[in-house]
Amino acid sequence: xxxxRFRQDWFADGGGACxxxxxxxxxxxxxxxxxxxxxxxxxxxxxxxxxxSNPRGRPRAPSSHTEQEPGPPPxxxxxxxxxxxxxxxxxxxxxxxxxxxxRHFPRRRRQQQQQQQQHRGRRSVAGPRxxxxxxxxxPRPPRCLHPxxxxxxxxLLLLLQPPAAAMxxxxxxxxCSGHTRPVVDxxxxxxxxxxxxxxxxxxxxxxxxxQGDTGDWIGTFLGHKGAVWGATLNKDATKAATAAADFTAxxxxxxxxxxxxxxxxxxxxxxxxxTQDSNYLxxxxxxxxxxxxxxxxxxxxxxxxxxxxxxxxxxxxSSDDKQILSADDKTVRLWDRSTMTEVKALNVAMSxxxxxxxxxxxxxxxxxxxxxxxxxxxxxxxxxxxxxxxTINSASLHPEKECLVAGGEDFKLYKYDxxxxxxxxxxxGHFGPIHCVRFSPDGELYxxxxxxxxxxxxQTTVGKTYGLWKCVVPEEENAEAAKARTSLPGxxxxxxxxxxxxxxxxxxxxxxxxxxx
Numbered sequence: 001x002x003x004x005r006f007r008q009d010w011f012a013d014g015g016g017a018c019x020x021x022x023x024x025x026x027x028x029x030x031x032x033x034x035x036x037x038x039x040x041x042x043x044x045x046x047x048x049x050x051x052x053s054n055p056r057g058r059p060r061a062p063s064s065h066t067e068q069e070p071g072p073p074p075x076x077x078x079x080x081x082x083x084x085x086x087x088x089x090x091x092x093x094x095x096x097x098x099x100x101x102x103r104h105f106p107r108r109r110r111q112q113q114q115q116q117q118q119h120r121g122r123r124s125v126a127g128p129r130x131x132x133x134x135x136x137x138x139p140r141p142p143r144c145l146h147p148x149x150x151x152x153x154x155x156l157l158l159l160l161q162p163p164a165a166a167m168x169x170x171x172x173x174x175x176c177s178g179h180t181r182p183v184v185d186x187x188x189x190x191x192x193x194x195x196x197x198x199x200x201x202x203x204x205x206x207x208x209x210x211q212g213d214t215g216d217w218i219g220t221f222l223g224h225k226g227a228v229w230g231a232t233l234n235k236d237a238t239k240a241a242t243a244a245a246d247f248t249a250x251x252x253x254x255x256x257x258x259x260x261x262x263x264x265x266x267x268x269x270x271x272x273x274x275t276q277d278s279n280y281l282x283x284x285x286x287x288x289x290x291x292x293x294x295x296x297x298x299x300x301x302x303x304x305x306x307x308x309x310x311x312x313x314x315x316x317x318s319s320d321d322k323q324i325l326s327a328d329d330k331t332v333r334l335w336d337r338s339t340m341t342e343v344k345a346l347n348v349a350m351s352x353x354x355x356x357x358x359x360x361x362x363x364x365x366x367x368x369x370x371x372x373x374x375x376x377x378x379x380x381x382x383x384x385x386x387x388x389x390x391t392i393n394s395a396s397l398h399p400e401k402e403c404l405v406a407g408g409e410d411f412k413l414y415k416y417d418x419x420x421x422x423x424x425x426x427x428x429g430h431f432g433p434i435h436c437v438r439f440s441p442d443g444e445l446y447x448x449x450x451x452x453x454x455x456x457x458x459q460t461t462v463g464k465t466y467g468l469w470k471c472v473v474p475e476e477e478n479a480e481a482a483k484a485r486t487s488l489p490g491x492x493x494x495x496x497x498x499x500x501x502x503x504x505x506x507x508x509x510x511x512x513x514x515x516x517x
Contacts, residue, residue: 169463176215176455183449189237201231213467234278243269284312314355354394407434
């Protein structure tokens with residue numbers, strides 16, 4: 001028993017804080033003195049705990065039906081005077097437990113351990129079937145005990161390395177900077193004695209002219225007061241035309257950069273296109289009308305073709321300038337120029353994002369959603385269609401109809417085989433959605449314009465020497481350099497080194513102009 005006042009354990013060897021035994025006539029009497037000064041006279045027992053005690057150790061009076069040995073009644077002693085210290089004796093030796101034993105639940109404890117191990121993400125260390133097997137790690141590859149670049153390691157790398165012809169060449173585009181807003185349209189001219197040229201339309205209102213094969217900037221046409229949505233060049237690159245959001249279409253001298261004609265409209269102009277003889281200009285825009293201007297009579301009223309139900313996105317000449325192809329939201333229409341009437345209409349499931357006319361073969365390339373469709377430009381009958389993994393904004397067919405390229409919302413350019421539809425390559429170079437893609441007239445490269453405000457030129461055949469791309473085999477490069485040193489004097493060698501340095505110093509369009517195999 002624990003005294004409520006001094007917290008002393010009664011059941012330490014069956015006695016209290018002070019225990020005294022004396023012999024009486026009836027037997028041995030235990031004199032127990034607690035901290036409160038109460039004394040009970042009880043017979044001595046050999047068990048560690050007194051009888052008639054509940055599990056909590058609280059003594060209670062014996063019941064009447066329990067047989068006990070006769071003994072003297074409990075006596076009441078006088079109380080200890082206040083201020084007198086309590087006599088304390090040495091604690092008796094403990095011969096038994098001082099508290100009840102705890103109950104063990106091995107099964108529940110094992111379940112708790114398993115739950116804790118599962119919560120930590122590890123397998124239980126021990127279970128009903130014994131310890132879990134240890135995870136075996138894969139064997140480590142043997143390490144070379146020789147110094148770095150030893151002969152055996154270099155020979156092994158040469159044997160494991162595929163031949164140079166089988167190694168995939170990395171596409172290195174030429175980046176053409178200069179625009180400050182998204183590039184939404186671009187077009188190539190025909191091949192001229194000075195090469196071919198590239199014009200780009202941008203939302204910054206400043207269309208730019210560039211050299212087609214290198215991307216070198218030639219000039220900027222200044223005069224529009226709004227975003228430029230469309231741009232084109234005539235066949236010999238002597239004239240340029242632009243369509244803008246300032247309700248005008250302008251004709252420029254592509255050689256001097258001067259503005260020649262300004263054609264006023266009633267709404268935003270989205271598309272412009274020259275005839276083959278560069279005498280007429282076709283325009284289309286948000287006013288749902290097609291206009292044909294005679295450039296020899298700019299003050300005369302244009303011929304107007306009506307019939308579209310929504311804003312015109314693209315308008316092109318076809319069939320030797322005898323027919324007109326135009327596209328609005330979900331409809332592509334074929335018009336006859338002589339009668340100014342609609343010949344046929346083609347409805348598509350989604351909004352048309354781009355349209356390209358290929359004169360060789362009379363093929364019309366249309367993109368809407370993830371679909372790239374090819375139709376006959378004369379009858380609008382579908383030839384074939386491909387599905388891309390992302391939404392496509394523009395597509396272009398190779399002049400020889402070998403392959404096609406497409407770009408869209410996932411910042412990537414896809415290259416497909418035109419005959420089989422197999423995806424050949426995919427490149428990611430832009431930092432925004434791609435709005436326009438076009439092949440060059442010779443088919444050696446294709447250009448792309450993006451939301452990031454840049455144009456990029458890509459090689460059709462990677463690794464081929466063309467324009468600023470130069471493919472040099474290491475053995476040939478060393479042989480040519482050695483031959484130049486032995487055959488040329490010192491001054492000529494210095495001049496060649498200066499020319500090579502100046503050629504590779506223009507890093508505006510390409511960070512790595514040389515692609516080495």
